[in-house]
Every structure is written in C-alpha cells, then in structure tokens.
Amino acid sequence: MAGRARLDDAPERLVRAAIGLLAEQGPSAVKARTVASASGLSTMVVYSHFGGIPELMSAVADHGFKELGRAFAQVPVTEDPIADLFAMALTCRRLARENPHLYDLMFGLSTRATYRPLSDADLRLSGHSPAFREAHAHVTAACERLVHSGRVERQEPEVMAAQLWSFVHGYITLELAEHFVEFDDAVMQVLLPMGVNFSVGLGDKRERAEASHEAGARLYDSILQGE
Amino acid sequence: MAGRARLDDAPERLVRAAIGLLAEQGPSAVKARTVASASGLSTMVVYSHFGGIPELMSAVADHGFKELGRAFAQVPVTEDPIADLFAMALTCRRLARENPHLYDLMFGLSTRATYRPLSDADLRLSGHSPAFREAHAHVTAACERLVHSGRVERQEPEVMAAQLWSFVHGYITLELAEHFVEFDDAVMQVLLPMGVNFSVGLGDKRERAEASHEAGARLYDSILQGE
C-alpha cells in the first residue's frame, strides 16, 4: 500500500508517538523508524514534516512547554503569591516526574547533549521559544504579585523569578537523577524548607512563609483532585 | 601496522581523548572511531578496555568528578564557611563552563538522556560514584562548619547541602542553557543574591551574608591567581 489517504494530523501523531516512546523507553528509543511505525506512518514523514529527528525533538519539547503552560494556568491566582508559586513548583515537579525524559529535553541539557550543534533549533528551543515564554510568564506574574504585596523587599520580578527557577529546576533535576534517594521525603525535607528559606531571605516572616508553603501544598492537592 | 606494542595507559588516553572531543565538538563527536583515532589506537580498545561507549562515558564523568574534587580541595578552609561555600559554587560554575558537555554528563541528565537504560553504569554514575562522594564531601563539610559556627539555625548539614547543591546546580544548568542571556552579569545579579537570600533564610544577618559572599568571590579570585 503506497500513497495512503491524506492524514493532515501527521505532525501531531508523530509528536504524540515520540512523547510516548520517550516516556516509556527513553530517548534512545526515539528514532525515525520507531516513531514512524508507532504512528502508523512511514519514516519519510519525519523529514517531510519536520526536517529531521532534531527538529521533531524540538517540537516535542515545545509540546512539553505548552503542557507546562496549561498546568501553570490551572494553578489559581490566590491572595497568597508564595502559595501560588509553591503550587507551581510542585506542578512542575509532577510533570517532570511523569515524563523525566521530556523534562530533560525541555531544559536544554539533553538538547545540547544529545543532538548536533543545531544552532538554529537549539537557540529557538533553549533560550526562549514562545511556548516557554508563556509558561515562564506565569512564574514572573506571581513574582510580580509577591513584590507588589509588600511581603518582601522591593526588587525586580525577573531576578526573583530567575532565582526561584534556579532552585526549583535544580531540585527537580537532582531528584530525577536520584541524588536525593537518601531522603525519605525529599519534597518535605529539601524543597519545602528551601522555599521557606528563600522566602525568608527575600524578607518574609518565617512563620508566614511556612504557612504559605503549607497553603501552597494544599492548593496543589486541590488542583489534583479537580482533574 | 597491526598489533602495536603494549601501551598500558590506553584507558587514560581514551578518557583524555574523549574529554577533548567533548569539550571541542560536543558529545555527538564522541564515537568509538573518533576517540580511537584521536588517541592513536584502534576502535576495539574502547570495547576491550571499557566494554562500550556508555562505559567510556561513565569513566569520563568519573574523571570529571575527580577534577571537581581536586578543585574543591584547593578552596582553602577559612574561618568563614559561607565564603568557602560561595567560592566552591564559583569553582563548580567555572569547571562547568570550561566543559559544559562534561558537566552535563556528570549530572545524570545527559546520561539518562543520551545513552541506553544501562541500569548498571547508570546507577553507578548518577547516584553516587566514589569520586562524586569525595567531591560532595567537601560541600557537606563546609555546611557542617557553618552549622557549627552558630551563624545559622541548627539543622542537618546533609539537608543544607542538598538545598545548596540544588540552587547552585540549577543556576549552572540554566546559565549553560542560555536562560540568563538577558542579564548583564548573571553571577552578580542572580547567583550571588540567591546565595545571600539563602544564607539569610538560614538565619544569618544580611550584611554579614553579603560580606561573606564578597569574601568568597575574593577567595575564588585568589585561587585563580595561584594557578
């Protein structure tokens, strides 16, 4: 059977197949042939629709950022920005653990590591794809609300977001890399107190920061229930 | 010419060649054939000495941890543990920037990402190779000195080290992934204030934390001079 009926949703099917393979068998299982056969298409569609495996991976990462953006959008805006931010951190961690390889892909590392010096797709991806910006904007917005609330010292929301993103991202990658296996509950022992310490460092009162983090954890749980 | 004289230093030569290729052309350039020819040996030595490319990469990462351990050992133990820790963070960042792909390899991400589900080498590498433990011990020791100094709230040095490592590692990976290009000087604008915030969150006075970080930066500079 050659020259099958038009699909038109071939790109989405490829991206979905790639994400599935990524989740189930890791990036080494994502090859032109496997993705094509998993989506019931031929190898060529990868090249005609995307240009090659790196570009497909780039599209997969973009899909991941869109998912992250949607997940952040589902975190309600409450009157407690620190609770909102902690709920977002937990949300980001949840997505990362649901598909660690996808998370790797999204955050530059494995992109730089696995595929060629594709300066074009590389820059678009690692730096600031629109989908990434959209997800990141939720974080920056919450930082703005926090600065505006007067609970912390006045400062640039972008700088605060960069610091926050650093430690949350660092925590997530190390947890995924099994660096915290010695801890019973790494979130409660490492991530949460780190968030509290950071909030206190920003100028918040310790009790209030702790309460906000507990509120953030509850907020996160309530979102999970609502699925 | 076949069957050359015994080398005996073949493993080291291979690891060095792999590190060089990694630094200059990235991981995609590290292939059995390229490593072999760069070290003047044949493809087979990769398999006879290591078992395959993944195991060679594992040895390369291990070499990286040994280097990191040596670099940490060169950071003097002063009476200011926060300065020591900040100097270590800057040292880690320096090594990461000198060979970003090696850093990727060392910290699990690209290991999980690039190579097969090699559960054996994977575990040995990502979790806790002896070389990693040795490097990490320098951080934990400084955290212990900090707790002991009474400048911060009493707590487990391991937990503190995990938090510290999270944000430093997160910062480094994001910087390597070009996430901070918008900042003029990401170290001064993001890493240093993040360290100060964290110290304050741990219980230190803000002025003192700032002074320690400046001292740490000077300490780091003085180490660089002494090379």
Next chain:
DNA sequence: ACGCTCAAAATAACTTGGTTATGTAATTCT
C-alpha cells in the same frame, strides 16, 4: 636462543539507524 602461548591491538565484517532518492496515489486547480 628458539619456538610456543597468550594478551593486546589491528583490520574487517555486521547491524542499526539517520538521511536521501525515487515512486505512487490522492487531492486540487483549471
């Protein structure tokens, strides 16, 4: 000193997987 044995390294073959070239059916335009 000579030849045997064995380890280590080389050469060559095999296999997998990214990529390109070519063919063919279906849709669209005139």
Next chain:
DNA sequence: AGAATTACATAACCAAGTTATTTTGAGCGT
C-alpha cells in the same frame, strides 16, 4: 476530466556502534 501538486510509501545510502577474526609482539619454558 486531465494536469499539477501534495502527501505519503518504498527502497537505497551512508555513518557509526558493535562483534568477529586476524596479526603482532612479549614473556616463558626448554
């Protein structure tokens, strides 16, 4: 309806990981 174009399939090509085979030289017993 017929031509042009598009979207997909088949098949060939080439690079790179891995395995198999051969060759070399060092150490050792005689």
